[in-house]
Structure formats: C-alpha cells, structure tokens
Amino acid sequence: MSVEKLKSNATTRIEFNRFPRVDLCHQPTPIEEMPRLGALLGGPKLHIKRDDCTGLATGGNKTRKLEFLMGEALREGADMIVTQGAVQSNHVRQSAAAACKLGMKCHVLLERRVPDRDESYEKTGNVFLDKLFGTTFEFRPNGLDMNAEAMAVTEGLRNAGHKPYFIPGGGSNATGALGYANCAQEIVDQSVQSGLHFQWLVMGTGSSGTQAGLVAGFHILGYDLPVMGISVRQPKERQTGAVLATTQKTLAHLGGPDIAPDKILVDDGYVGEGYGIPAPSTLEAIRLTARQEGILLDPVYSAKGMAGLIGLVRSGFFKPEDNVLFLHTGGSTSLFAYEDQISEDLA
Structure with a gap:
C-alpha cells in the first residue's frame, strides 16, 4: 500500500x-x-x-481497557471495583493497580483454572503483586461461570453499603x-x-x-x-x-x-x-x-x-x-x- x-x-x-x-x-x-x-x-x-x-x-494490554472501564466506574460514583480472573491473571494485577491509582478499593475472585500447580503458584508472580496493591480476594474452583460469581459478590457488597463497579474478566466488554x-x-x-x-x-x-x-x-x-x-x-x-x-x-x-x-x-x-x-x-x-x-x-x-x-x-x-x-x-x-x-x- x-x-x-x-x-x-x-x-x-x-x-x-x-x-x-x-x-x-x-x-x-x-x-x-x-x-x-x-x-x-x-x-x-x-x-x-x-x-x-x-x-x-x-x-x-488491560491498561488500555481500564482507561475506559475506570472512567465509567468514576462516573457512576463507585468507590471500589470487583473483577475476576485466573490465579495468575494479568487483568487482575492491572485492575488492582488502577484502583490504587484512583484511590479505590479492589476485590477480586481468582479461579483455580490451571490444574496440578504447587502451592507457590498462588503466592508468586501476579498474586504477589495483587497483595502488594492491597487487593482483597477469594478463590473459586475451576469450571464456574466466573462473571456470574463476581456479579453476585458485587451485589452483596452493594447491599452491605459499598458502591462497587463490576468489571468482567479481562475487561472484555x-x-x-x-x-x-x-x-x-x-x-x-x-x-x-x-x-x-x-x-x-x-x-x-x-x-x-x-x-x-x-x-x-x-x-x-x-x-x-x-x-x-x-x-x-x-x-x-x-x-x-x-x-x-x-x-x-x-x-x-x-x-x-x-x-x-x-x-x-x-x-x-x-x-x-x-x-x-x-x-x-x-x-x-x-x-x-x-x-x-x-x-x-x-x-x-x-x-x-x-x-x-x-x-x-x-x-x-x-x-x-x-x-x-x-x-x-x-x-x-x-x-x-x-x-x-x-x-x-x-x-
């Protein structure tokens, strides 16, 4: 051309x-x-x-998506984000960092999607950085509808008085x-x-x-x-x-x-x-x-x-x-x- x-x-x-x-x-x-x-x-x-x-x-790559997702979260008056991913999720790491940068809380669900990993798999790499960013998280077994699980947690947090904004896995919407x-x-x-x-x-x-x-x-x-x-x-x-x-x-x-x-x-x-x-x-x-x-x-x-x-x-x-x-x-x-x-x- x-x-x-x-x-x-x-x-x-x-x-x-x-x-x-x-x-x-x-x-x-x-x-x-x-x-x-x-x-x-x-x-x-x-x-x-x-x-x-x-x-x-x-x-x-998730940072580009988060520019628009976090912009929408702030417009809606959210004070925390909720998202999900596999244990070593790059999306979760970047979402947690974005929340820190904007003064928000971050709660995540981590799916044990990869079989036969030793216990260090849930402590090193991205998980270590998630903890460094002050993320709160909970684990789920493999095979669940993780977006549905995270949306249910989001609703529970809303009922408890928080103002959560849900981000789907990978920021993919x-x-x-x-x-x-x-x-x-x-x-x-x-x-x-x-x-x-x-x-x-x-x-x-x-x-x-x-x-x-x-x-x-x-x-x-x-x-x-x-x-x-x-x-x-x-x-x-x-x-x-x-x-x-x-x-x-x-x-x-x-x-x-x-x-x-x-x-x-x-x-x-x-x-x-x-x-x-x-x-x-x-x-x-x-x-x-x-x-x-x-x-x-x-x-x-x-x-x-x-x-x-x-x-x-x-x-x-x-x-x-x-x-x-x-x-x-x-x-x-x-x-x-x-x-x-x-x-x-x-x-």
Whole structure:
C-alpha cells in the first residue's frame, strides 16, 4: 500500500472523547522490528507492538481497557471495583493497580483454572503483586461461570453499603474494548508516520476484548489489516463466536457499521493441553524471543500468541515480502509462577 493510500485511510477518526476515560496508559507504545527472530525463522519481516510497555504495574494490554472501564466506574460514583480472573491473571494485577491509582478499593475472585500447580503458584508472580496493591480476594474452583460469581459478590457488597463497579474478566466488554479500538487508530497513525504498512497482525486471544477492539477499530477506520487471533484457551469455533459477539457490541457502542463474521480470524492450534498450561511451542517461543530479541513473554497469553506467529511463518502462511505485526500483551510477571517448567526447557 502506498503512503498516499495510508494517508487516505487515516482521514477517518474515531471520537473517543465522548466516553468517560482516565489517564492510565503510556501511549503510543512503540512498534519495533524483530530482525534477529525474523532472520532465524527465514520468513517475512517481523515487528512487535510493545503493549507490554503501557506502564501500569509493569504494563500490559488491560491498561488500555481500564482507561475506559475506570472512567465509567468514576462516573457512576463507585468507590471500589470487583473483577475476576485466573490465579495468575494479568487483568487482575492491572485492575488492582488502577484502583490504587484512583484511590479505590479492589476485590477480586481468582479461579483455580490451571490444574496440578504447587502451592507457590498462588503466592508468586501476579498474586504477589495483587497483595502488594492491597487487593482483597477469594478463590473459586475451576469450571464456574466466573462473571456470574463476581456479579453476585458485587451485589452483596452493594447491599452491605459499598458502591462497587463490576468489571468482567479481562475487561472484555464493549466499554473495555474501546481501548483497543483506540489502539487500532494508534497503529494506523504509526503506519502513516513511518510509511510502513502491515499485511497481518497476530496476537494471543482469550477473553475476546483485545481482538474485538482492534477488529472494530480497523473496520470503522476502513484500514485493511486482518487480525489473526491465536487462541490461548478455547477451540476455534467458540473463540470466533466470542470475539464476533464482542466486536458487534463494540461497533454498536461506537456507532460503526456491521461486520461480516468472516472478518474474525482465529487459530486454535497452539492451545496445548489448556489454559495456563505451556505447550512445547509455548516454551520455545519464550526462549527464542528472549534470546533473539531480549523480549520477555508470558506463558499464558503472549507466548502462545508468539508460538502461533512462529508456526505460521514456518508453514509458509505469510508472503516473504509481508510485514507482520505481533501485539505483545504483556504479562511477564507470571514467568516466576512457571520457573520450574521454563528452567527444565532451558536445560
């Protein structure tokens, strides 16, 4: 795509000032080339969008969502937030930090979603930081409707005299996804400024809001950048349905046009045994990205996303002349909860 076409696509803007928002995020986050990893794989030019550098509590993709979610919470007069996630949730860590920054309380429900972990799993990594931020929390067994559980706790706190605001897991609703519609506009602006057009964006996809926000944003902006979500948990059909539903709600929230279901792209070939369980390809992605580019990935989301990117390059999915952008969603603090498994791989 020519620079002139890029500039033409950038003339459409999304007006985000009509939504309540607080300033939590270092942005724009940089886009960097990954020349050594690209050369090692012998594929297209690889680039990385450093949303691990958003600033809040070591950064991560949830910070962009929380700008809009916490803005809405303050508008509603909330004095505390309630949310949920897996034990080593990056979303919970960033939500807890956002609450501290705004002088609010944070109560969370942690799902014991990952089986066969030792007791240190619930003490280190993100859990340690949750405690540092003064979060109160309670655990739940695997397999429950965690959003329903958290909503019930929210109602109980309201009846007890608090003013709680409920945030769904991952911050993934139409409000939270605004953060990644905004990121889509940021990527378009960076492309215009650099003259660099990407043919693909690859990312790990879980609770759906990050991928949905990007797809919705690019759709409204008329920017042709397909987003390949590498599922970290669910089979392709379920993940595609979840992302499509959140995309449609986000577009409705923004007043954008409808989108065709075939615009939602998901690859479920890198889930392995399940959520939070690193596959051999996950561990390889952590090692290669660290040793080739000095970049840390997490075992739950970003490394499975990178494993997907590596696998797609090796399979010849991309053209040699393509520029491929990987979205780094952060989460390296959870590396400490997987130290034994990663150390075995390194050995």
